[in-house]
Amino acid sequence: MIVGILKEIKTEENRVCMTPAGAEVMIHNGHTVLVEKDAGAGSGFADAAYAGAGARIVDTPKEIFDAADMVMHVKEPLPPEYDLIREGQIVFTYLHLAADETQTRALIKSRSVSIAYETIQKADGSLPLLTPMSEVAGRMAIQQGAKYLEMAQGGHGVLLGGVPGVDPGTVVVIGGGVVGVNAAKMACGLGAKVYLLDMNLDRLRYLSDVMPANCFTLMSSPATIRKLVKEADVVVGAVLIPGAKAPRLVTRDMLGTMKKGSVLVDVAIDQGGCFETSRATTHGSPTYVVDGVVHYCVANMPGAVAKTSTLALTNATLPYAVEIANKGWKRAMQENAEIKPGANVIDGKVTYRAVAEAFGMAYTPVETLIAD
Numbered sequence: 001m002i003v004g005i006l007k008e009i010k011t012e013e014n015r016v017c018m019t020p021a022g023a024e025v026m027i028h029n030g031h032t033v034l035v036e037k038d039a040g041a042g043s044g045f046a047d048a049a050y051a052g053a054g055a056r057i058v059d060t061p062k063e064i065f066d067a068a069d070m071v072m073h074v075k076e077p078l079p080p081e082y083d084l085i086r087e088g089q090i091v092f093t094y095l096h097l098a099a100d101e102t103q104t105r106a107l108i109k110s111r112s113v114s115i116a117y118e119t120i121q122k123a124d125g126s127l128p129l130l131t132p133m134s135e136v137a138g139r140m141a142i143q144q145g146a147k148y149l150e151m152a153q154g155g156h157g158v159l160l161g162g163v164p165g166v167d168p169g170t171v172v173v174i175g176g177g178v179v180g181v182n183a184a185k186m187a188c189g190l191g192a193k194v195y196l197l198d199m200n201l202d203r204l205r206y207l208s209d210v211m212p213a214n215c216f217t218l219m220s221s222p223a224t225i226r227k228l229v230k231e232a233d234v235v236v237g238a239v240l241i242p243g244a245k246a247p248r249l250v251t252r253d254m255l256g257t258m259k260k261g262s263v264l265v266d267v268a269i270d271q272g273g274c275f276e277t278s279r280a281t282t283h284g285s286p287t288y289v290v291d292g293v294v295h296y297c298v299a300n301m302p303g304a305v306a307k308t309s310t311l312a313l314t315n316a317t318l319p320y321a322v323e324i325a326n327k328g329w330k331r332a333m334q335e336n337a338e339i340k341p342g343a344n345v346i347d348g349k350v351t352y353r354a355v356a357e358a359f360g361m362a363y364t365p366v367e368t369l370i371a372d
């Protein structure tokens with residue numbers, strides 16, 4: 001198979017979807033790897049390192065889309081790329097379609113085989129290609145929250161850890177999955193008072209066992225969220241219903257009850273966001289203010305710490321990419337039950353139920369497309 005490694009074009013996105021070490025493994029499996037010029041530069045990988053691993057460097061994304069059987073990215077395809085995607089071409093990357101109807105329609109039109117990192121799923125329900133970036137984004141959420149609490153950044157001037165004789169800040173984390181637990185750990189480490197909310201009681205039992213004493217676990221409900229946001233200095237949105245649009249948990253009305261200069265960090269913005277007033281922002285212009293509350297809603301947070309993130313992401317994606325390249329997408333989905341739910345849009349059909357439901361489109365079970 002010819003595998004194409006595209007350079008990211010999203011604002012301030014410095015990650016790359018495959019390292020030179022990954023390219024070497026792909027090539028040892030008998031594949032040809034094309035790498036767009038400077039694709040790895042933001043993550044510290046020079047073209048020469050890819051060439052040394054046996055990859056071919058090409059000048060333009062068009063050359064990659066024209067030649068590759070499978071194109072890989074980190075972030076979703078953007079409008080300048082839509083018309084370059086070819087029928088039958090495998091597109092393997094984060095897609096987050098339930099929050100993006102334009103992209104969904106573009107992928108339908110392309111008749112490509114679009115496989116989303118974020119819906120590849122293990123039998124225990126975990127999302128192995130989302131987890132590493134959720135670890136990064138969860139940890140970053142507290143760095144960002146702490147920064148935007150500073151007065152020069154629009155915050156109300158609270159130090160999350162407090163100091164002897166002065167109360168620490170209060171952090172409310174909604175969603176106790178990978179993002180949530182990583183955010184809560186960082187906030188606890190700084191010495192903040194941390195509330196960690198989830199809807200899953202077994203998960204709350206586990207969290208209450210493993211988290212430090214300054215982390216309080218609570219069952220998530222509108223009433224609990226309404227009460228806690230009034231006290232919060234930082235609220236982190238970290239919920240997920242896999243593949244679906246995020247539920248709106250902090251409403252416009254609740255926002256009005258929050259402290260001026262408090263900070264919302266909506267990590268779930270890539271699935272549409274879990275605060276009613278959230279809209280996606282970029283690293284170039286990461287925040288805006290509504291009702292005096294600073295909103296940070298960057299949809300590709302890990303892109304800002306690309307050296308860590310690229311390594312963490314490619315550790316997770318490479319085995320799946322190699323399996324898809326070795327077997328082709330159909331056999332990979334027939335033989336690996338984790339890859340099958342990655343199918344989002346295939347040959348013009350929406351094959352992920354939550355995406356179809358988000359836009360009232362017809363749903364085609366992927367099983368009907370991979371049967372021999």
Ligand SMILES: NC(=O)C1=CN([C@@H]2O[C@H](COP(=O)(O)OP(=O)(O)OC[C@H]3O[C@@H](n4cnc5c(N)ncnc54)[C@H](O)[C@@H]3O)[C@@H](O)[C@H]2O)C=CC1
Nearest residue numbers: 133134137175177178179198199220239240268299300301
């Ligand atoms: N903005 C960015 O750069 C990044 C965003 N993300 C996003 O962060 C979000 C969270 O991801 P993960 O932590 O990996 O997911 P996860 O599946 O590990 O955790 C989600 C948690 O939310 C809980 N939940 C669902 N509904 C809830 C509700 N109403 N109240 C409280 N909890 C609720 C679930 O029980 C689960 O424990 C996803 O949308 C993911 O795509 C992840 C990485 C980077």
Ligand SMILES: CC(=O)C(=O)O
Nearest residue numbers: 094133270299300302
């Ligand atoms: C998960 C995701 O969207 C990201 O890492 O950018």
Ligand SMILES: [Mg+2]
Nearest residue numbers: 076095096100
């Ligand atoms: Mg998008």
